[in-house]
Amino acid sequence: MANYKSYNFGSLSSVDQYTFAPEGMPISVPGKLFLKEPLELTSVEVSVNKDKPGTGMSFFHRHKDNEEVYIFVKGKGEMVIDDERFEVKEGSVVKVNPEAKRSWWNTGDEDLLYIVIQGAQGSMPNTTIEDGVLMDGQVPWS
């Protein structure tokens, strides 16, 4: 069996073709595609996201066990985390602890594109660099 699984979701600017509407939950989030299922992920959940100008996450939520990491790759917006409100834009990265109350939205004239990662808080050992192992062989392109 192959040691990988790959997939192409299309261009980032067309992520609004996807809507997250989980069965049995009173929410619908346009422009959100989760990757755990198509990639059969076992370590994290990941979503790719697009909020059009003037839109954003229409409700507050927190998490039970999962830390989140937001990576903003285009546009600008604002986040509210608990009682704090701050600007985000391309290059902004934000770690949010599970218990924090959060929402965010697009404040700009172009799309807000971002990636969100969920992982179980405390599940990563301190040795991420040491987890890599160099292997022999000449890479094809060099």
Add this chain to the structure above:
Amino acid sequence: MANYKSYNFGSLSSVDQYTFAPEGMPISVPGKLFLKEPLELTSVEVSVNKDKPGTGMSFFHRHKDNEEVYIFVKGKGEMVIDDERFEVKEGSVVKVNPEAKRSWWNTGDEDLLYIVIQGAQGSMPNTTIEDGVLMDGQVPWS
């Protein structure tokens, strides 16, 4: 203490201002910025990456415990995983199991921009959606 930590690394196209050169290891990777330390992540390691045309990961490596997820956000390239070689481009997402031998490179005329996530294989429970908890309150923008 705040329930979040944020940071801005600049534009994605300027990620080549960063070089990953871990102490005591015979490698130097231009255009790679790891986020675990600045964001004090406890669940995952994340890097933002830029390979200029004609460049890429100059060696093969595998991992001990960590699954990886590659998210390509701009450009095009190729990956080699074990004995397979395939194209990647904007919208390509690839999960790579720890034991796989891997390298990748830019085959296009523009920058190859991508995000890599590492998480301990098997550390994510099956209940990622159920980890979210709706909270009361009107979001500021709606």
